[in-house]
Amino acid sequence: MKNFFRNAWSLRKKGLGFIFVKRQPTPTPTPTLTPSSTQEPSKAKKPIKRLYTFLIGMAFNAGLIFVATIIVTNFTGGFTIRGIIASVLAALAILMVFGWNGIREIQPVHVGVPMILGDLSDLFLLPGGYSWLPPEPIMDFVEVSLKEKTMKPDIKGILSSDNKTASIDAQIQFFVSNPYIYSKVDEPDKALEGLVGRNVRWLANMVEVVKLPGVKGLFSDLLEGTTLDKIVGHDSTDTDRVVAEALALGLIKDSAEDFSKIHVGGIKETAEEWGLTIKKAMVTEVGIPQEITKANAEKDVEMAQRKSESVQNRTLLDLMKEFKVDFPDLSDEKIADLIQVERKKAIRVIIDGNAGDFTKGAVAGAQITGGNP
Incomplete structure (x- = not known):
C-alpha cells in the first residue's frame, strides 16, 4: 500500500498523475459581441436510473466481500468457526464503509455530475433522490439545480453617446441544460450577467441619453439576437458610429455589405456554451438622470x-x-x-x-x- 501511494505521488510530480487530484474550474471566457453561431450545442446526457446505481453497488460490495472472505479464511486456516466469524465481521465492515456510506442523496429537480478520482466526468448524470456511489475519493458528485431561474441584472454607470450616465434593468429567464458543461465553467451565472451588461452597454454607447428610454425594445431585441440593419436603421442610433463599431468588431468587412444578413448580439448562443438555455431576455426599465x-x-x-x-x-x-x-x-x-x-x-x-x-x-x-x- 505504501508503494502504491509512493508511485502515485511520483507520477503526480512528473505531471502524469491524476489520482485524487481535485479538478480546477474552467475559467469563464470573456463575453464578446459576436455574430450568432450556427453550431449546435452539445447535448446533455440523460440521468441514469437509480436502480442501476444500487445494482452496481451490490455487485461492487459482493465482490469486495468475496475477496475479503478468501483473504480472511486463508489467514485463519480455512472455513473454521474462527474463519467464518472473521469473514462475517469483514463483510459487515465492508458493508458499513462501502455499502452504507456509498448511499448519496440528491435534491429533487437536481442532478449530480459525477467526479471520478477528483475530476468531473461526462459519462452519466445522477438523478434526484438516493443513489449509490463508491465512497470518496474514488467517486463523488457535484449537485446542479435544473430549476428555471430569473435573473434581474441592475446595470449602472452606462455611458450614452453624449457621455451621460444611465442605468438599465433587465430580466433573464434561463435554466441549466447541460450540467456537465455548467459545472466546468467558473461562476456561469455571473458570467451571464456580465454578458447582458456588455450587450446593453455596447448599444447604449451609440444612443443619446434622452433617447435611451425610447430604445428599450431595441435593447430587448439585441439580447434576443437581431440583425445589424435594425440597429443601423433605428431613428435613435448614431448610424455612422454603429457601422464603425461593426467594422472594429469584425462583424462586417465594409459598409457596403447587406446588414440584414449580419446577425449581432444575442446571449443565447454564448450561454449555451456555458451549459445554459435562455428562455426569455428583455430590458424592463431604462433610467436616465433626474435633471435630464x-x-x-x-x-x-x-x-x-x-x-x-x-x-x-x-x-x-x-x-x-x-x-x-x-x-x-x-x-x-x-x-x-x-x-x-x-x-x-x-x-x-x-x-x-x-x-x-x-x-x-x-x-x-x-x-x-x-x-x-
Missing part, C-alpha cells in the same frame, strides 16, 4: 403652452374676421374688446347656472389655472 428627465418635462410643458397659445390666437383671429364681416365699420381694437366682453358674459352665464355641470367644471378649471375657456 426634469428638463424634458419642462420642455414638454413649454411646448404644450406654446401650442395652446397658438390655438387661442388662431381662434381669436377667426372670430375677428367674422366680426369684421358683420361690423365692417369697427376697428380691430374695438372688435377685440367686444370679443373679450362676450367671453366674460359667457363665463358669467355658465357660472350663474345656465350651463351643464361638465361645462361649469371646465370653465372653473380654466379660471383657476389662468387659462381661457
Whole structure:
C-alpha cells in the first residue's frame, strides 16, 4: 500500500498523475459581441436510473466481500468457526464503509455530475433522490439545480453617446441544460450577467441619453439576437458610429455589405456554451438622470403652452374676421374688446347656472389655472 501511494505521488510530480487530484474550474471566457453561431450545442446526457446505481453497488460490495472472505479464511486456516466469524465481521465492515456510506442523496429537480478520482466526468448524470456511489475519493458528485431561474441584472454607470450616465434593468429567464458543461465553467451565472451588461452597454454607447428610454425594445431585441440593419436603421442610433463599431468588431468587412444578413448580439448562443438555455431576455426599465428627465418635462410643458397659445390666437383671429364681416365699420381694437366682453358674459352665464355641470367644471378649471375657456 505504501508503494502504491509512493508511485502515485511520483507520477503526480512528473505531471502524469491524476489520482485524487481535485479538478480546477474552467475559467469563464470573456463575453464578446459576436455574430450568432450556427453550431449546435452539445447535448446533455440523460440521468441514469437509480436502480442501476444500487445494482452496481451490490455487485461492487459482493465482490469486495468475496475477496475479503478468501483473504480472511486463508489467514485463519480455512472455513473454521474462527474463519467464518472473521469473514462475517469483514463483510459487515465492508458493508458499513462501502455499502452504507456509498448511499448519496440528491435534491429533487437536481442532478449530480459525477467526479471520478477528483475530476468531473461526462459519462452519466445522477438523478434526484438516493443513489449509490463508491465512497470518496474514488467517486463523488457535484449537485446542479435544473430549476428555471430569473435573473434581474441592475446595470449602472452606462455611458450614452453624449457621455451621460444611465442605468438599465433587465430580466433573464434561463435554466441549466447541460450540467456537465455548467459545472466546468467558473461562476456561469455571473458570467451571464456580465454578458447582458456588455450587450446593453455596447448599444447604449451609440444612443443619446434622452433617447435611451425610447430604445428599450431595441435593447430587448439585441439580447434576443437581431440583425445589424435594425440597429443601423433605428431613428435613435448614431448610424455612422454603429457601422464603425461593426467594422472594429469584425462583424462586417465594409459598409457596403447587406446588414440584414449580419446577425449581432444575442446571449443565447454564448450561454449555451456555458451549459445554459435562455428562455426569455428583455430590458424592463431604462433610467436616465433626474435633471435630464426634469428638463424634458419642462420642455414638454413649454411646448404644450406654446401650442395652446397658438390655438387661442388662431381662434381669436377667426372670430375677428367674422366680426369684421358683420361690423365692417369697427376697428380691430374695438372688435377685440367686444370679443373679450362676450367671453366674460359667457363665463358669467355658465357660472350663474345656465350651463351643464361638465361645462361649469371646465370653465372653473380654466379660471383657476389662468387659462381661457
